[in-house]
Amino acid sequence: MPERRGRAGLVAVAACLGVWLIGSGSGGAVRPPLPSPAEALSAQTLYPGSIDPLPGSPPLRIRIPSIRVDAPLAGLGLDRDGSLEVPPPARRDLAGWYRDGTTPGATGTAVIAGHVDHASGPAVFYHLGALHRGARVEVVRADGRTAVFTVHAVEVHDADAFPDRRVYGPSPRAELRVITCGGSFSPRTGYQGNVVVFAHLTGAY
Template identity: 55%
Template sequence: MSTQVKGQAWLLVIAAFAGVWLIRTGSEPVTPPAPPPSEAFAAGPGPYQKSPRTEGNRREPNRSSPGPQRTAPPLAPSAPVRLRVPAIGVDTPLTDLGLRADGSLEVPPASNANLAGWYREGPPPGARGTAIVAGHVDNARGPAVFYALGSLRKGHRIEVTRRDGRTAVFTVDAVEVHRNEDFPDRKVYGAAAGAELRLITCGGGYTEGTGYRGNVVAYAHLTGTR
């Protein structure tokens, strides 16, 4: 996976892998799980429902939802050191990612299957704004840290331990898959009034020779700290 800067406000995801892993049964490839349509914002209900009338990434509560209707105030910036997603068994250290000379986002080393990275030139998770965490879906040897990202569901919990000793707790709002050719830059990367988080990996089906056709994105907002 690589990302490239587009303008000043957000990034553009472009899926790219040097070597991917697929289990084959007969002639049919077994690919990573994809989120069902029910987990998209448009499907609702969920803890928060995206309103088509809002700008950027602001959320309006879905008052018919049985889930908790809350947000937590943003924290002061502090670098993240670890990310946990209990529902899909993710427990990974976080490395920081910058930009390469060509403007593309650095990625975690593919040789380390259990390592995700956060974009250090954006807000850290828990601070005001949209924090970005990227991870590989697989490498040449098998599944990697975000292989099961498409299995996340609305209301699932994401925890980020920070260098200041605090843990930022996020609740998943939606999990969507976006094709490379119409990736919604503003929706994924646009500024947020509160503390929001995006987990991103490759997905959207796989084609030999060209790789993954899109990206899986989990959208979440800060609901607590400890």
């Protein structure tokens, strides 16, 4: 899941090989779900139930009950070329968060990314594109709190037209982006884009 620096100066996702589909010839493999255009952001998108941001604290785990995700989080930095590191390919159950950015629940836009597939099958965010507005995302933090986010949009974007500023731009709220590879697929080059989940903080316990 190689990634690139966004025009807004933040980290933006580029593309992913889709090693499972390529390895199977993609003929018999079921491709991951993609969001409906009805789930996209619009000028009328609301942020129902938003609460005040929490103090910063590193995240430890992400849970998305509706797609049965319950995964540990690793801190991701930047490679020498400025791209975001990715979780180890062998860890299909692991996701990562951009440790030099906003921590989930704090003011701003936090980023969590993970693989869509693995050499032997689906990985942690394979079903991310099946999420709908109103879905719940929980992030367990090192301070003992669990930040609860509500999804307000789900989109898929080609890598060559990725809306960096809209995805990674600053926010006065506590927001979260959960990202994996997706979009059109080529057996030669893999996935041509990314699925992006937009969520905002609505609770904490």
